[in-house]
Amino acid sequence: MTARYQVLADVLRERIVSGRLAPGKRLPSAAELAWEHDVGRDTALKALNLLRSEGLLYMAHDNSIRVGEAGAPGATLVRLPQEATLTARMPTPRERDELGLPEGTPVLVVRIGDVEEVHAADRTAMRYS
Numbered sequence: 537m538t539a540r541y542q543v544l545a546d547v548l549r550e551r552i553v554s555g556r557l558a559p560g561k562r563l564p565s566a567a568e569l570a571w572e573h574d575v576g577r578d579t580a581l582k583a584l585n586l587l588r589s590e591g592l593l594y595m596a597h598d599n600s601i602r603v604g605e606a607g608a609p610g611a612t613l614v615r616l617p618q619e620a621t622l623t624a625r626m627p628t629p630r631e632r633d634e635l636g637l638p639e640g641t642p643v644l645v646v647r648i649g650d651v652e653e654v655h656a657a658d659r660t661a662m663r664y665s
Contacts, residue, residue: 540575541582547573548583552592552603559604563593594658595638614646614655615665621647622662627654 551557563584564572570580584601587593596602616622627635627643635643635656642657655662 541579541586544569544573544575544580544583545586548587549590549592552587557603561603562596563601563603595641596658597636597638599638613661613663614653616646616662617648618664619648620664623647624657 548557548563557563563569566577566580566584569575569584570577573580584593588595588601593601593603623645624642625645627637627641631637631643631654632639632641635654637643637656637658644655644657644660644662646653646655646662
């Protein structure tokens with residue numbers, strides 16, 4: 537039997553992939569999704585977190601959940617040289633303040649030799665060149 541949060545995530549994922557939920561579109565709150573899909577709020581939150589971890593949703597500056605990291609307004613494309621190493625982690629409190637990150641948003645860390653660059657994961661796309 538499939539967990540209820542996975543069923544809700546599958547429904548939302550299909551809407552995103554099909555284009556019915558366009559990039560940048562604001563999703564209803566977890567409470568609203570829970571009511572619409574007859575699940576608990578925690579179940580809705582778990583589904584949303586799963587889709588965020590897949591990069592299909594992002595947390596906007598106004599703390600709303602929106603569709604498609606690649607479609608995030610103001611997304612920056614960073615081109616990485618082949619020797620770059622890319623990792624993700626949670627930011628330090630200072631990085632969170634400097635980047636204006638909402639609680640729970642990770643950062644992407646690019647390392648080239650001894651030099652590190654830290655980027656907000658909710659508004660940065662990376663591509664090896």
